[in-house]
Amino acid sequence: MSDETLVLDRDAAPNPDKAEGAPAIPDYLRETYAWAYLSPRSVRFLDRPLVVSSILWGNYRRLLEALLAELEPGQRVLQPACVYGDFSTSLARFLGPRGGLEVIDIAPIQVRHCRRKLAGFPQARVRLGDAAALQGGTYDAISCFFLLHELPDHTKRLAVDALLAAVKPGGKAVFVDYHRPHPLHPLKPVTGLVFGLLEPFAASLWRNEIESFASAPGAFTWSKETYFGGLYQKVVAQRMEGDPN
Numbered sequence: 001m002s003d004e005t006l007v008l009d010r011d012a013a014p015n016p017d018k019a020e021g022a023p024a025i026p027d028y029l030r031e032t033y034a035w036a037y038l039s040p041r042s043v044r045f046l047d048r049p050l051v052v053s054s055i056l057w058g059n060y061r062r063l064l065e066a067l068l069a070e071l072e073p074g075q076r077v078l079q080p081a082c083v084y085g086d087f088s089t090s091l092a093r094f095l096g097p098r099g100g101l102e103v104i105d106i107a108p109i110q111v112r113h114c115r116r117k118l119a120g121f122p123q124a125r126v127r128l129g130d131a132a133a134l135q136g137g138t139y140d141a142i143s144c145f146f147l148l149h150e151l152p153d154h155t156k157r158l159a160v161d162a163l164l165a166a167v168k169p170g171g172k173a174v175f176v177d178y179h180r181p182h183p184l185h186p187l188k189p190v191t192g193l194v195f196g197l198l199e200p201f202a203a204s205l206w207r208n209e210i211e212s213f214a215s216a217p218g219a220f221t222w223s224k225e226t227y228f229g230g231l232y233q234k235v236v237a238q239r240m241e242g243d244p245n
């Protein structure tokens with residue numbers, strides 16, 4: 001295990017990431033996804049645009065654009081986990097200097113890496129935080145890109161509830177993630193194999209609607225669009241204008 005993975009537990013030097021109340025790295029991340037998110041080598045390798053695009057079978061740009069289509073420049077947006085590639089910089093650029101992007105991530109190495117990428121964007125800030133236990137704050141929109149499939153179902157529920165609670169009246173939570181593909185989709189077998197080997201919490205999005213993870217979905221209007229033969233989905237939950245949250 002690298003020093004980076006332990007920074008929250010034992011780093012004795014003063015460390016701006018190690019504020020009182022900083023979240024611990026959850027077991028699911030340490031046990032299942034350390035190889036992808038907690039080692040400096042993977043951060044360097046997986047952050048390449050070509051890798052991001054390949055993992056999504058060439059659909060990255062289309063899915064990013066589908067998400068941006070739900071937002072407006074000048075909005076205050078929460079991104080509840082870092083994403084590899086140019087996702088955060090594209091979002092910050094789209095929101096513009098009058099907008100605000102707040103990125104949180106539970107892993108200090110991801111926070112540091114994303115801060116470096118967003119250094120030229122004064123409208124963006126990156127901090128440690130747990131998407132499943134947000135501490136206050138409301139936003140015009142939430143931009144949740146491929147986070148849910150990496151969370152165990154219990155944490156999916158906590159995260160969906162916490163993210164919905166952070167949406168202002170009239171605002172939106174936008175979830176882009178995996179979805180059950182068409183039965184004859186040529187990539188269904190290989191995706192199922194990857195889920196079985198590397199992504200044990202992902203297949204739950206093949207069986208459950210994202211809305212079903214919300215404990216009080218009624219305060220929102222829900223819509224869903226699917227992409228690439230159903231392999232991906234965008235779900236938008238818009239809080240009703242009169243709802244006080």
Ligand SMILES: C[S@@+](CC[C@H](N)C(=O)[O-])C[C@H]1O[C@@H](n2cnc3c(N)ncnc32)[C@H](O)[C@@H]1O
Binds near residue numbers: 029081106107132
């Ligand atoms: C957005 S998800 C997957 C993104 C996508 N696979 C990509 O291209 O980067 C990955 C990030 O989620 C973070 N993460 C996992 N659980 C989290 C939680 N409860 N709160 C905040 N961030 C979390 C991980 O540290 C990691 O940086």
